Amino acid sequence: LEESQSFAFSNQNPNYPPLFNPPFSVQQKVLGGDFFNKVCGHLKLLEKEYFGLEFRHHSGNYVWLELLKPLIKQIKYTNDLFFRFIVKFFPPDPGQLKRGLTRYLFALQIKQDLSNGSLTCNDNSAALLVSHILQSEIGDFDEELDYQHLEMKHYVPNQEYLDHKIIKFHKKHRGVTPGESDIHLLEVARKLDMYGIRPHPAHDGEGMRINLAVTHSGVLVFQVWIHDFVIRNGFGHQIQCSHQKTGSVAGMSW
Numbered sequence: 445l446e447e448s449q450s451f452a453f454s455n456q457n458p459n460y461p462p463l464f465n466p467p468f469s470v471q472q473k474v475l476g477g478d479f480f481n482k483v484c485g486h487l488k489l490l491e492k493e494y495f496g497l498e499f500r501h502h503s504g505n506y507v508w509l510e511l512l513k514p515l516i517k518q519i520k521y522t523n524d525l526f527f528r529f530i531v532k533f534f535p536p537d538p539g540q541l542k543r544g545l546t547r548y549l550f551a552l553q554i555k556q557d558l559s560n561g562s563l564t565c566n567d568n569s570a571a572l573l574v575s576h577i578l579q580s581e582i583g584d585f586d587e588e589l590d591y592q593h594l595e596m597k598h599y600v601p602n603q604e605y606l607d608h609k610i611i612k613f614h615k616k617h618r619g620v621t622p623g624e625s626d627i628h629l630l631e632v633a634r635k636l637d638m639y640g641i642r643p644h645p646a647h648d649g650e651g652m653r654i655n656l657a658v659t660h661s662g663v664l665v666f667q668v669w670i671h672d673f674v675i676r677n678g679f680g681h682q683i684q685c686s687h688q689k690t691g692s693v694a695g696m697s698w
Contacts (some may be wrong), residue, residue: 470482470515472514472515472516472519473514473515474514474515475511475512475514475515476497476509476510476511476512476513476514476515476518477511477512479497479509479515480492480496480497480509480511483497483529487545487549488545489545489546489549490543490546491541491542491543491546493533494531494532494533494534494535494541494546494550495529495530495531495532495549496508496509496530496531496532497509497527497528497529497530498527498528498530499519499525499526499527499528500525502520505644505645506528506644508532509527530553531549531550531553533640533658533660534550534634534639534640534659534660535660536660536661537634538550538627538630538631538633538634539627539631541630544623544626547623547626547627547630548623548626550630551577551580551625551626551629551630554573554629554630554633555577555599555629558570558573558599559598559599559600559601561601562638562642563633563636563638563639564637564638565636565637565638567605567606567609568609569632569636570600570606571606571609571612571613572613572632573600573629573632574599574600574603574606574610575610575611575613575614575616575617576617576625576626576628576629576632577599577625577629578590578593578594578610578614578617579614579617579620579622579625580622580625580626580629581593581622584617584618584619585611585614585615585617585618587611590610590611590614591607591611594607594610594611640659640660641657641659641664642657643655643656643664643666644656644657648665648667652667654666654667
C-alpha cells in the first residue's frame with residue numbers, strides 16, 4: 445500500500461439505518477486511533493470507550509484495529525476490505541450507559557449477536573428479547589402486523605417455533621417507547637451466560653487451539669475438548685461446561 449492511498453468509510457449494511465451520511469475518506473498513513481476517533485465523531489458518539497473497529501486479517505481471522513499503529517502497518521490488502529464497528533467491552537450493568545445513542549448501538553449489537561447465533565439462550569429468553577425488538581421497531585402489539593413482521597424479518601435462529609411466545613410477550617409491552625425497549629433488551633441480555641463473550645481463536649503454549657474472550661470479570665480461555673469445555677477466568681476459577689455440538693456452549697454454571 446502506498447501512504448498516499450486513501451479509502452472511504454461508510455455504513456452499507458442494509459439491515460441497519462445509515463449511520464455515516466455522507467461517507468468519508470482517510471489516508472492510509474493515519475493512526476488507528478485517529479481513524480477510530482473520526483468514526484466516533486461522525487456518529488457523534490461520546491461513550492466511545494466501549495467500542496472498537498475490527499477487520500479481516502490476511503490470515504482469515506478478524507482482528508481489532510490497533511489504535512497506536514498506522515493503518516498502513518496493519519492492512520496488507522485492500523480488496524474487499526471493510527471495518528466492523530462493534531461493541532468491544534460489555535459493562536456488567538448496561539444501566540451505567542449514560543446516552544441514548546450508546547444504548548441504541550448496544551441494542552443493535554445484541555440484535556446482531558442474537559440473529560447470528562453467537563448470543564445463545566433458551567427459548568423463553570430469545571422470545572423475550574425479540575418481543576422488545578418488536579416493540580422498538582413497530583410499536584404496540586397488533587396481531588396481524590406482528591405476524592407479518594415476523595414472517596419478513598428473522599431475529600433468531602428457528603424463529604418460526606417461537607412466534608407464539610414472542611407475540612405473547614409483545615402484548616405486555618404496550619406503551620413502551622423505543623428508547624425504553626432498548627433498556628429492557630439490554631437488561632434481559634446482561635443476565636445471559638454468553639453476554640459480552642466474543643471468543644477469538646488462538647493457540648496455547650503447547651499449540652492447542654483455544655479461544656480467548658475479554659469480559660468485565662477477566663480473561664476467559666475456552667479450551668475445546670471432545671465432550672466439554674473448560675473455561676478459566678482471570679481469577680483462576682474454572683467452569684466446566686457440556687456442549688451439544690462443536691464450537692458452542694450449551695450450558696454454563698458458575
